[in-house]
Amino acid sequence: MIDHTGIGVADVPRVATFYDVTLGALGMRRVEQLGDGKDAVGYGATYPVFWIDRFHPHAVKNHTAFAAKTRTDVDAFHAAALGAGGTDNGPPGLREPPYPAGYYAAFVLDPEGNNIEAVCRACDPEF
Numbered sequence: 001m002i003d004h005t006g007i008g009v010a011d012v013p014r015v016a017t018f019y020d021v022t023l024g025a026l027g028m029r030r031v032e033q034l035g036d037g038k039d040a041v042g043y044g045a046t047y048p049v050f051w052i053d054r055f056h057p058h059a060v061k062n063h064t065a066f067a068a069k070t071r072t073d074v075d076a077f078h079a080a081a082l083g084a085g086g087t088d089n090g091p092p093g094l095r096e097p098p099y100p101a102g103y104y105a106a107f108v109l110d111p112e113g114n115n116i117e118a119v120c121r122a123c124d125p126e127f
Contacts, residue, residue, distance in 0.1 A: 003049075004042070004044075004049045004051060005049070005050060005051070005064065006040075006042075006050055006051030006053060006056065007052055007056065007058075007062045007064065007114055008052075008053060008054065008055065008056030008057050008058040008060070009053070009054065009058050009112050009114075010054070010058045010112060011111075011112075012037065012038055012039060012040060012041060012052055012053065012054050013038060014111060015052055015110060015111055016033075016037060016041040016052060017084065018081070018084045018085055018086060018111050019041070019043060019050075019052060020084075021080045021081070021083065021084035022077060022080050022081040022084055022086065022108070022110075023043050023050070023066070024080065025073065025076040025077045025079070025081075025118075026066055026067075026068055026073055026076075026077055026118060027045060027073075028043045028044055028045060028050070028066075029045075030042070030043060031043065031044045031045075031046065031047060031048050032047075032048045034053070039053060039054055039055070040052065040053035040054065040055065041053075050064065050066075058112060061112075061113050061114050061115065062114045062115070063115040063116075063117070064114070064115075064116050064117070065105075065116075065117040065118070065119050066117065066118050066119070067118075067119065068118045068119060068120040068123075069120065069123075070120060070123055071092070071104050071120050071123050073118065073120065074105060074106050074118045074119065074120050075092045075106070077106060077108075077118035078091065078092050078106035078108060078118065081108040081110075081116070082108065085111055086108040086109060086110055086116075087108065087109040088107075088108060089107040089108055089109050089115055090105070090106060090107035090117075091106060092104070092105070092106040093105075093106075100121070101122070102121060102122035102123065103119065103121055103122075104119065104121075104123055105117055105118065105119040105120070106118050
């Protein structure tokens with residue numbers, strides 16, 4: 001079981017502004033920061049489960065998928081990410097095989113090129 005994860009970024013304050021908005025759409029918020037937010041920022045509901053920091057290599061691009069409760073949350077994540085300066089890397093929608101049935105997801109590149117995803121597996125259609 002994973003307790004927390006994170007990625008290295010070159011400019012923590014700039015990228016944190018993006019994640020404040022984007023992860024806020026999934027109900028996550030800043031719950032911890034180091035160096036007044038210049039060294040690291042941790043996101044979660046009550047404790048940090050996802051970190052961005054300047055300590056890990058930031059030249060390596062990562063993929064992180066965040067669980068969404070509903071398809072509407074996936075849509076909100078995508079819209080929030082694009083509004084905060086992200087780049088579309090796959091609009092919200094059901095994915096075709098080889099993804100499993102009912103895999104509703106959206107993909108965005110963050111300001112440093114990391115691929116982030118919101119996914120709702122086998123969610124009931126809401127629209």
